Amino acid sequence: xxxPILIVGGGPAGLAAAHSLGTIGRQSILVDKEDRLGGAxxxxxxxxxxxxxxxxxxxxxxxVKRVEDDGNVQVEAGAxxxxxxxxxxxxxxxxxxxxxxxxxxxxxxxxxxxxxxxNKPEWGFGTYPDVVTTTQVExxxxxxxxxxxxxxxxxxxxxxxxxxxxxxxxQIGREWCSKICCTVSSNLAMEIREELPDCHVYIYYxxxxxxxxxxxxxxxxxxxxxxxKYIKARIAEVTSDGSKLIVKGEDTLVKRxxxxxxxxxxxxxxxxxxxxxxxxxxxxxxxxxxNGYIDVANRYGIMGAxxxxxxxxxxxxxxxxxxxxxIAQGHAAAMAVLSELKVSA
Amino acid sequence: xxxPILIVGGGPAGLAAAHSLGTIGRQSILVDKEDRLGGAxxxxxxxxxxxxxxxxxxxxxxxVKRVEDDGNVQVEAGAxxxxxxxxxxxxxxxxxxxxxxxxxxxxxxxxxxxxxxxNKPEWGFGTYPDVVTTTQVExxxxxxxxxxxxxxxxxxxxxxxxxxxxxxxxQIGREWCSKICCTVSSNLAMEIREELPDCHVYIYYxxxxxxxxxxxxxxxxxxxxxxxKYIKARIAEVTSDGSKLIVKGEDTLVKRxxxxxxxxxxxxxxxxxxxxxxxxxxxxxxxxxxNGYIDVANRYGIMGAxxxxxxxxxxxxxxxxxxxxxIAQGHAAAMAVLSELKVSA
Numbered sequence: 224x225x226x227p228i229l230i231v232g233g234g235p236a237g238l239a240a241a242h243s244l245g246t247i248g249r250q251s252i253l254v255d256k257e258d259r260l261g262g263a264x265x266x267x268x269x270x271x272x273x274x275x276x277x278x279x280x281x282x283x284x285x286x287v288k289r290v291e292d293d294g295n296v297q298v299e300a301g302a303x304x305x306x307x308x309x310x311x312x313x314x315x316x317x318x319x320x321x322x323x324x325x326x327x328x329x330x331x332x333x334x335x336x337x338x339x340x341x342n343k344p345e346w347g348f349g350t351y352p353d354v355v356t357t358t359q360v361e362x363x364x365x366x367x368x369x370x371x372x373x374x375x376x377x378x379x380x381x382x383x384x385x386x387x388x389x390x391x392x393x394q395i396g397r398e399w400c401s402k403i404c405c406t407v408s409s410n411l412a413m414e415i416r417e418e419l420p421d422c423h424v425y426i427y428y429x430x431x432x433x434x435x436x437x438x439x440x441x442x443x444x445x446x447x448x449x450x451x452k453y454i455k456a457r458i459a460e461v462t463s464d465g466s467k468l469i470v471k472g473e474d475t476l477v478k479r480x481x482x483x484x485x486x487x488x489x490x491x492x493x494x495x496x497x498x499x500x501x502x503x504x505x506x507x508x509x510x511x512x513x514n515g516y517i518d519v520a521n522r523y524g525i526m527g528a529x530x531x532x533x534x535x536x537x538x539x540x541x542x543x544x545x546x547x548x549x550i551a552q553g554h555a556a557a558m559a560v561l562s563e564l565k566v567s568a
Numbered sequence: 569x570x571x572p573i574l575i576v577g578g579g580p581a582g583l584a585a586a587h588s589l590g591t592i593g594r595q596s597i598l599v600d601k602e603d604r605l606g607g608a609x610x611x612x613x614x615x616x617x618x619x620x621x622x623x624x625x626x627x628x629x630x631x632v633k634r635v636e637d638d639g640n641v642q643v644e645a646g647a648x649x650x651x652x653x654x655x656x657x658x659x660x661x662x663x664x665x666x667x668x669x670x671x672x673x674x675x676x677x678x679x680x681x682x683x684x685x686x687n688k689p690e691w692g693f694g695t696y697p698d699v700v701t702t703t704q705v706e707x708x709x710x711x712x713x714x715x716x717x718x719x720x721x722x723x724x725x726x727x728x729x730x731x732x733x734x735x736x737x738x739q740i741g742r743e744w745c746s747k748i749c750c751t752v753s754s755n756l757a758m759e760i761r762e763e764l765p766d767c768h769v770y771i772y773y774x775x776x777x778x779x780x781x782x783x784x785x786x787x788x789x790x791x792x793x794x795x796x797k798y799i800k801a802r803i804a805e806v807t808s809d810g811s812k813l814i815v816k817g818e819d820t821l822v823k824r825x826x827x828x829x830x831x832x833x834x835x836x837x838x839x840x841x842x843x844x845x846x847x848x849x850x851x852x853x854x855x856x857x858x859n860g861y862i863d864v865a866n867r868y869g870i871m872g873a874x875x876x877x878x879x880x881x882x883x884x885x886x887x888x889x890x891x892x893x894x895i896a897q898g899h900a901a902a903m904a905v906l907s908e909l910k911v912s913a
Contacts, residue, residue, distance in 0.1 A: 242907070247907065286868055355682075401780040432777045432779050435889070436859065436861070437745070438744050438745040477823070512781070523622070523631055524583070550867050551872075552896050555584075555895075556897070558899045558902055
């Protein structure tokens with residue numbers, strides 16, 4: 224009898240991989256360090272997802288339920304893998320909860336860590352209560368509370384969304400682009416305008432990266448239907464005049480300083496490598512790429528291969544990634560396990 | 569005995585799907601309208617691929633060979649599917665070469681069509697021989713000929729790469745962003761600088777969309793190591809003064825008209841929906857999305873599902889897509905076929 228596949232991380236990629244394997248009768252052990260499955264979209268309370276517009280609780284929640292109901296998936300929540308030894312087809316994993324498992328292979332779906340805005344102090348987070356993150360706005364919307372200024376609960380009349388907070392920023396050691404924040408911010412801007420039609424929403428950007436079909440669905444739509452305003456700017460600082468937040472910077476298109484008062488400022492926070500990647504790298508014996516994400520060998524040969532045979536990787540563990548692509552990579556890694564191990568399904 | 573899976577299109581996505589199915593002993597029929605496999609990277613003679621830097625002929629060529637050597641894959645090249653009837657698990661396909669096959673399911677990996685620059689006449693393609701496309705430059709490099717001006721074979725001293733040719737352009741009915749042209753152009757610019765160190769390379773852009781980890785590997789590297797120059801501009805026209813090509817436009821950062829002479833102008837051409845999509849839509853009974861790509865139902869439920877049960881889609885048939893993501897989606901669609909049809913592998 225064949226051994227199960229170890230899947231580490233129960234976000235979109237891990238849920239996809241476990242579901243795929245389960246449907247063809249392959250057993251998996253799904254380990255997540257958190258007490259429940261779903262990854263960032265569930266645990267951080269995302270609202271409506273890009274690009275389907277479905278609520279995260281429904282879309283990713285549905286993927287969670289499907290896996291939890293699958294007799295072929297054994298969920299080990301609130302646990303981490305502390306050792307992983309052996310060879311492809313014959314690994315042994317030890318978990319922090321003391322359990323041990325044999326495994327044919329492992330798929331790392333260990334995701335990312337949201338950038339912590341306190342590392343960009345000049346933009347006001349941690350100093351002014353009405354400077355929040357995209358994740359907090361997602362929570363305001365998904366909880367049904369609505370978009371409100373944390374300081375006093377009022378409906379904001381002017382909101383600024385600042386892109387690239389913790390991305391494309393060498394000063395703080397984050398040179399990568401987090402890929403999806405532009406589109407997520409366009410989406411959030413439309414949601415704010417929908418809930419609060421009197422609220423003006425500005426997006427401060429370096430480059431707008433609503434790539435592929437997102438261009439129409441987010442960039443154009445947010446401007447034309449929802450009157451969201453885009454300002455290409457270099458931001459110097461976020462301060463306060465006592466009643467309003469003040470965003471100071473330079474409009475790089477007209478080469479002029481701009482200072483605009485806002486009720487709420489939103490940091491579009493980036494995707495850091497998972498803070499646990501050094502340990503994951505050590506336990507699983509897989510290389511990290513220079514930024515600290517898990518390195519992918521190449522995608523022409525063995526899909527999702529890492530530097531260690533029999534250990535695969537999928538989703539935002541490999542770098543900033545969309546939910547859709549994470550799901551595709553999760554399914555693809557499950558397929559790659561079958562392909563490479565020539566296990567009977 | 570189970571029936572084979574019909575795969576339409578032998579580019580990166582289709583090759584990935586056929587390989588995946590073959591490795592677990594599932595038979596597939598791989599149909600391609602061209603006489604040989606490989607899709608755009610092979611048929612259009614791409615040079616070094618993003619992001620691995622491997623030659624297309626090796627990377628995608630290797631995927632072709634792997635499939636051609638696979639006894640579980642029956643290749644039907646130079647053929648199209650003319651009818652596809654039946655139900656999931658029990659389809660019947662008729663090909664233009666007269667052959668008929670039963671199939672459990674179909675995966676459409678029918679890709680895209682390169683934008684034809686003659687549809688942007690004011691930018692000089694078709695009028696001036698030294699106005700070429702990114703695809704032509706890829707061919708100059710991959711053939712070993714080197715980057716030369718077609719008019720007289722000389723080495724260019726100044727090259728302009730114009731981004732968004734056939735993308736983000738409502739005037740010509742192409743509103744989408746083609747996703748990968750920015751990164752491909754950064755890559756080509758570095759290749760030109762490597763071959764011709766005396767050649768100055770300028771990239772004219774609207775927004776630079778080197779998303780995710782491409783930011784470091786292409787955008788920063790091309791500027792810092794290879795001294796490629798980026799100009800944010802709105803281009804008015806490409807003309808000639810008799811000896812040089814003249815690119816006229818407005819530098820949108822300094823709000824000034826700029827007119828620069830070049831030896832060669834390169835159109836970074838976009839990804840149109842496959843010109844055959846209307847027929848593919850009709851034959852397979854699958855919906856297209858508003859731009860003309862094959863519509864994907866959603867990715868949380870059934871990966872790569874189209875509007876017709878048992879017919880899946882992967883890669884740039886769904887919209888502008890990278891090679892890596894096309895490959896992931898191809899493997900994932902193969903997995904989805906197994907999952908949905910509950911076929912024994």
